[in-house]
Amino acid sequence: MALPSLIDPRKLALQGNLLEGMVDVEDLPRLASAVSAVCGPLQASVQFELDESRATIAHGNAQVTVETICQRCLDPLQIDLRAEFAVQVIWSEEQINRVAANYEPWLVLDKMASLNELLEDEILLALPLVNYHDVGDCTGDTFVPEGEVAQEQAVSDSPFSILQQLKR
Numbered sequence: 001m002a003l004p005s006l007i008d009p010r011k012l013a014l015q016g017n018l019l020e021g022m023v024d025v026e027d028l029p030r031l032a033s034a035v036s037a038v039c040g041p042l043q044a045s046v047q048f049e050l051d052e053s054r055a056t057i058a059h060g061n062a063q064v065t066v067e068t069i070c071q072r073c074l075d076p077l078q079i080d081l082r083a084e085f086a087v088q089v090i091w092s093e094e095q096i097n098r099v100a101a102n103y104e105p106w107l108v109l110d111k112m113a114s115l116n117e118l119l120e121d122e123i124l125l126a127l128p129l130v131n132y133h134d135v136g137d138c139t140g141d142t143f144v145p146e147g148e149v150a151q152e153q154a155v156s157d158s159p160f161s162i163l164q165q166l167k168r
């Protein structure tokens with residue numbers, strides 16, 4: 001089920017609502033521009049509630065698979081991003097001092113807030129700056145066992161590869 005893009009966090013917190021669902025790839029433009037491809041909808045689960053001081057809070061998780069580039073071999077690489085978060089809604093920047101230490105501030109200037117943007121922010125924070133294949137899956141490894149080198153030479157002497165060289 002698709003998550004609503006605009007939500008009323010105060011009302012959801014008063015009702016203690018749990019929202020679970022997906023955000024479509026086209027609603028994640030900043031994530032899309034940060035990676036080669038977003039491989040499917042973002043899945044999220046967000047619990048809204050009032051804490052003991054009646055502050056509006058939301059906590060949950062978000063996950064999405066993206067394709068990026070391995071910085072060792074420059075080949076495509078799929079990674080699963082997962083973010084866990086706990087935010088406290090504030091309605092103006094002056095309220096930032098009221099945010100408890102275990103929450104991040106979520107500045108909501110109108111009655112309605114963008115859930116997509118919150119989830120996208122959280123998943124962008126989970127995106128590593130550089131990504132690598134696991135050792136063994138990566139063609140850019142500096143260390144190649146001798147057996148594999150011998151195999152590669154055998155392949156390059158085959159008639160098929162000579163044909164390929166001629167084509168170039």
Ligand SMILES: [Zn+2]
Binds near residue numbers: 070073132138
């Ligand atoms: Zn690699």
